[in-house]
Amino acid sequence: MEFSLNKYYYKSEDLFKRLPSDELAHLEKTIQQKSIRKKKMLFKQGSHPAGVYILTKGKIKMYQSNPGDRETIIYFYTAGDVMGYRPMICQEAHPLSAAALEDCSYLFIPREAFLKMLKQSPSLSNLLLETLGHEFSVWVSSMSFFASQRVKERIVLALLKLHEIYRPEDGGKVIIRLNRTDFAGYVGTAKETLVRVLGELKKKNMIASEGSKIRITDREALIGMLR
Amino acid sequence: MEFSLNKYYYKSEDLFKRLPSDELAHLEKTIQQKSIRKKKMLFKQGSHPAGVYILTKGKIKMYQSNPGDRETIIYFYTAGDVMGYRPMICQEAHPLSAAALEDCSYLFIPREAFLKMLKQSPSLSNLLLETLGHEFSVWVSSMSFFASQRVKERIVLALLKLHEIYRPEDGGKVIIRLNRTDFAGYVGTAKETLVRVLGELKKKNMIASEGSKIRITDREALIGMLR
């Protein structure tokens, strides 16, 4: 079977653009423009969801703080992604925290407006259902990959995912700007182990790096390591 | 923060019971009674979803086959659980395979009937949305736990989850009947490593086992190991 990054990667981009235009127009009246500085938290795990976030610029990490100050990063959001609606739908607290990796801009739909709309609009609930279902499949794949692979393979898959996440809209070169600690938290390994594997990939000319910046130079070779 | 197994465990039980009675009545006309023998497959990953399954008796494992004949088990379904609707909703193939761990009985709703109903019933789509959202949170927690913990802790959490999965309806003693290979596939470790950790827990009188049967004898102590 052919390797498919698609299976492990998903963007909720354009979720709202698929709504009927009258509903979209109504929604837009309640939307607020906001921004947040690098390293600031957007929300904290255990807190009550305040609304839906649509990221328009920058990157956000979703993570869980674990005992021993280790941080597990579960997801990176990038421009176009919709965040935070899930726990709201099922009246739960946020299971994860969110923090900005860079300066970010986003649109915010307050909780009440969103829930009211959800009640009235079958198209929105069907849209969310479809999105959520698909997102779920991606997670399932990621989880089983994670459970069955060694650190090296996980790092390689993480590199490929990050390559998509950091892909610029103008089609320019992809540069992954992520510090080693966050990268290691994403892979679920120690920072030192990550550095060593990256060093090895660098020696094989599959990636290039300087400082915390990483660039993939041989994507095919990386993919080749996963089968 | 208090340990909550709830965070890592979820049953979709009674999903359909929450539907309005007229819609339920309509659905019941299309439902088929079926059964499947131990070790037989219910569906295979990559295949097209044929309908929705509601398990009424027995246990089903959802798993992914990995290279090197290793199997990663992602989820166990038990009586009351609803399976297989997710990939149907978003028009995808099954991301996982399903096989019976014991002789099972189930109700089957054919694809067309289910999708038709979904279109007509806002209550069903809202119900599914809520269920899916909650299920997702549980998965997120499991995944971050998985990524951040050692094999021993993962085994202990798996034991606690299995204790719920194997809880009999009549309130009798819980006996986990699962072979070591499947258990190891659930934890994401080698069968031998699993056996060693179980042996250790047995020596500490936290569990008892004979053959492949396992019984938890000191639940509190196990929970104590997770914080």
Added chain:
DNA sequence: GGTAAATATTGACAAATGTCAATTTTCAGA
């Protein structure tokens, strides 16, 4: 451009986990 603080890298070693090959125990069917 210079400097202190943050971050990445490396080395040495310890601990955790996997693998392979016996051996023992359990289980299902005759």
Added chain:
DNA sequence: TCTGAAAATTGACATTTGTCAATATTTACC
């Protein structure tokens, strides 16, 4: 109840991964 096959257990050892401490490099800020 017996018996072969399947499954669980154990041992020895290799490999992977984590930890701690030191050092080199990069980055942010004046």
